[in-house]
Amino acid sequence: MSLLPKQKVYQGVLDEIRGFIEKNKLNAGDKLPSERELAEKLQAGRSSIREALRALELLGLIETKAGEGTFLSTYRPFQTVELLSSFILQESNTREDLFLSKRIIEKEAAKLAFDRFTDQDFEEMYRMIDDTYEHPNDRHVAFFNFIFMKTGNLLLARIWHLMEKFSHTIKRDVYDPSFYRELVRLYTEHDYVSIENLFSKQES
Amino acid sequence: MSLLPKQKVYQGVLDEIRGFIEKNKLNAGDKLPSERELAEKLQAGRSSIREALRALELLGLIETKAGEGTFLSTYRPFQTVELLSSFILQESNTREDLFLSKRIIEKEAAKLAFDRFTDQDFEEMYRMIDDTYEHPNDRHVAFFNFIFMKTGNLLLARIWHLMEKFSHTIKRDVYDPSFYRELVRLYTEHDYVSIENLFSKQES
DNA sequence: AGTTATAGGTGGTCTGACCACCTATTAATT
DNA sequence: AATTAATAGGTGGTCAGACCACCTATAACT
Numbered sequence: 104m105s106l107l108p109k110q111k112v113y114q115g116v117l118d119e120i121r122g123f124i125e126k127n128k129l130n131a132g133d134k135l136p137s138e139r140e141l142a143e144k145l146q147a148g149r150s151s152i153r154e155a156l157r158a159l160e161l162l163g164l165i166e167t168k169a170g171e172g173t174f175l176s177t178y179r180p181f182q183t184v185e186l187l188s189s190f191i192l193q194e195s196n197t198r199e200d201l202f203l204s205k206r207i208i209e210k211e212a213a214k215l216a217f218d219r220f221t222d223q224d225f226e227e228m229y230r231m232i233d234d235t236y237e238h239p240n241d242r243h244v245a246f247f248n249f250i251f252m253k254t255g256n257l258l259l260a261r262i263w264h265l266m267e268k269f270s271h272t273i274k275r276d277v278y279d280p281s282f283y284r285e286l287v288r289l290y291t292e293h294d295y296v297s298i299e300n301l302f303s304k305q306e307s
Numbered sequence: 308m309s310l311l312p313k314q315k316v317y318q319g320v321l322d323e324i325r326g327f328i329e330k331n332k333l334n335a336g337d338k339l340p341s342e343r344e345l346a347e348k349l350q351a352g353r354s355s356i357r358e359a360l361r362a363l364e365l366l367g368l369i370e371t372k373a374g375e376g377t378f379l380s381t382y383r384p385f386q387t388v389e390l391l392s393s394f395i396l397q398e399s400n401t402r403e404d405l406f407l408s409k410r411i412i413e414k415e416a417a418k419l420a421f422d423r424f425t426d427q428d429f430e431e432m433y434r435m436i437d438d439t440y441e442h443p444n445d446r447h448v449a450f451f452n453f454i455f456m457k458t459g460n461l462l463l464a465r466i467w468h469l470m471e472k473f474s475h476t477i478k479r480d481v482y483d484p485s486f487y488r489e490l491v492r493l494y495t496e497h498d499y500v501s502i503e504n505l506f507s508k509q510e511s
Numbered sequence: 512a513g514t515t516a517t518a519g520g521t522g523g524t525c526t527g528a529c530c531a532c533c534t535a536t537t538a539a540t541t
Numbered sequence: 542a543a544t545t546a547a548t549a550g551g552t553g554g555t556c557a558g559a560c561c562a563c564c565t566a567t568a569a570c571t
Contacts (some may be wrong), residue, residue, distance in 0.1 A: 111523070111524095112523075112524070113361055113523095113524095131543090136553075137552060137553080138552075139552080139553095142525095147524085147525085148524055148525040148526070149525085149526085149527095150354050150357070150523095150524070150525070150526090151523085151524065151525080152362040153354070153553090153554090154357060154358055155361075156553095157317055157358040157359075157361060157362055158361050158365040158366075160362075161362040161365075161366070161568095162320075162362075162365070162366075167553065168532090168533085168552085168553080169531070169532055169533080169552070169553045169554065170532035170533035170534080170551080170552055170553065171532085171533060171534085171551095171553080172551090172552060172553075173551065173552090173553080175413075189479070196463070200460045200462040200463065201462060203460060203463075204460065204462050204463045204466070207412075207415045207463075208411075211411045211415070215407075219563070236537075255388055256404045256408060256483040257404055257408060258404035258405055258408050259404065259407075259408045259411075262466065276560095277355060297412075299503075312556070313553070316554075316555065316556095317554095317555095319535060341520080341522080342518075342521075342522070343520090343522095346556095351555085351556085352555055352556040353556080353557085353558095354551085354554095354555070354556070354557090355554085355555065355556080357522090357523090360522095370519085371521095371523095372522080372563090373521070373522045373523065373524065373562070373563055374520080374521055374522065374562075374564035374565080375521065375522080375563085375564060375565085376520090376521060376522075377521090377522080384565095459528095473563035503565080512571105513570105513571085514569100515568100515569080515570070515571085516569070516570080517566100517567080517568075518542100518565105518566095518567080518568090518571100519553105519564105519565090519566090519567100520557105520563100520565085520566100521558080521562100521563080521565100522561105522562090522563085522564100523560100523561080523562080523563100523566080524542075524559100524560085524561080524562105525558105525559085525560085525561100526557105526558090526559080526560105527556105527557090527558095527559105527567085528555100528556085528557085528558105529548085529554100529555085529556080529557105530550100530553105530554075530555080530556100531552100531553090531554080532552080532553080532554100533551085533552080534550090534551085534552100535548100535549095535550090535551105535555080536545080536547105536548080536549080536550100537547080537548070537549090537554100538546080538547070538548085539544100539545080539546065540543105540545070540546080540568105541542105541543085541544075541545085541546080541566105
C-alpha cells in the first residue's frame with residue numbers, strides 16, 4: 104500500500120505544461136499547443152487537458168481565446184483573489200503566517216534596496232507618501248512596489264505581490280503613516296542597521 | 308456587439324456552487340452534491356461541472372475523494388501560492404533572484420526559531436550536522452527543515468521548500484560545513500544579533 | 512451474530528460529436 | 542488587377558455516454 108495518493112491526470116498535465124513552457128522558453132503572450140495537440144502529445148483525454156487549462160485560467164496564468172488558442176498571460180491575480188475572497192473562511196493560523204511572512208519579505212526588500220536610491224527617488228517616495236489614496240492600503244502597495252523594483256529581485260517582488268493580494272482581501276495591514284517617512288529618512292542618512300528595528304517596532 | 312465577453316459555463320457553475328454553499332450554510336467538511344447531480348440541477352454537462360470543481364480543487368477550496376464525493380475544505384492558500392510560485396519561478400530568468408530569496412528566507416527562519424529550541428533540539432541538530440548524507444544538499448535540507456518546523460510558520464516553510472526544489476535541480480547551494488555548527492552555537496549562547504552576520508558571511 | 516457477496520453511487524477518464532468563432536486561403540465580383 | 546466574398550480548417554466550448562476504480566451500505570450466506 105502506497106502512502107502517496109495517486110496523482111490525477113490533470114495534475115500531471117499541469118507539470119507537463121510547466122515543463123513545456125520552461126523547455127521552450129515561452130514568455131507572456133506566447134501560444135500554447137492546442138488542446139487536441141496536448142492531448143495527443145501527453146497521452147491524455149482532451150477533457151483532462153481542459154481541466155488543467157481551466158484551472159490555470161482561473162488562476163490567471165493563461166488566457167484562452169475561442170477560435171484562436173491558449174496563450175500565456177502576464178500574471179494578474181485579481182480574478183483569483185476575487186474568487187477566493189468570496190469563499191475564504193478565515194483561519195487565524197494561516198492569516199498570521201501570511202502577515203508575518205509578508206512583513207519579513209518587505210523588511211528584507213527594504214534592506215536590499217538600501218544603496219540603490221537616488222535623490223530623485225527620495226522625492227518620488229515622499230510624493231507617494233503624501234499622495235491621497237482611495238484606500239490606505241494603496242499607499243502601502245505603491246510605496247513598497249517602488250522599493251521592490253529597486254531591489255531588482257523580480258522573484259521576491261512577485262511573491263510579495265501575491266501575498267499582498269491575498270492578505271488584502273482579509274484585513275487591512277497598513278503600517279503607521281510615520282513608518283514610511285521614517286524609512287526614507289533612514290535611507291537618506293545611510294542608516295542601514297536601523298531598518299531592522301524600524302520593522303520590529305511595527306509588530307502589532 | 309457587447310464588450311462583456313460571454314461568460315463560460317464553468318464560470319457560471321462557480322457562481323452557482325458558491326451560492327449553494329452560502330444558501331445551505333455549508334461548512335468545512337460538508338459534502339457537495341455529486342457531479343452528476345450538479346450537472347442536472349444546473350443544466351450543464353458533467354465536464355463543465357468538473358472544470359469548475361477542478362479549479363476549486365486547485366485553489367484548495369474543495370477536496371475530492373474518489374468513490375465518496377466532493378467536500379468543502381478549510382481554506383489554505385499554501386497550495387495556491389505553491390502553484391503560482393512554481394510558475395513565477397521558472398519565468399524569472401535570473402536564477403540569482405532565487406538563491407538570494409532563498410537565503411533571505413532561511414535567515415529569517417533561523418531568527419524566527421531563535422527562542423524555540425530545547426537542549427534536546429540542539430542535540431538533534433548536532434546529530435544532523437554529523438550525519439553522512441548521499442548528497443551534501445541533503446544535510447542542508449534536513450537541517451533547515453528542522454528549523455522551519457520550529458518556526459511554526461507553515462507558509463514560509465512551503466515557500467522555502469519550493470525554492471529549494473527548484474534551486475536544487477540547477478546548482479548546489481550549500482553553506483560551508485562550519486556554518487551549521489556556528490548557527491547552533493549562536494542558539495545555545497542566545498546570541499540573536501550575530502545570526503544576521505553569520506548569513507552575510509555566507510555571501511558567495 | 513458475524514462474515515462475505517453484491518449492488519449502486521461517486522469521482523476519474525476517455526472518446527466522439529457538435530457548435531461558435533477566428534483566420535488564411537481561395538474564388539468570385541467589380 | 543484589385544477588391545471583396547465565400548470557404549475550409551483549426552481552435553476553444555460544451556455535451557452525452559461510456560468505462561473504470563473505489564467506497565459504502567445492504568443483502569445474502571454461514
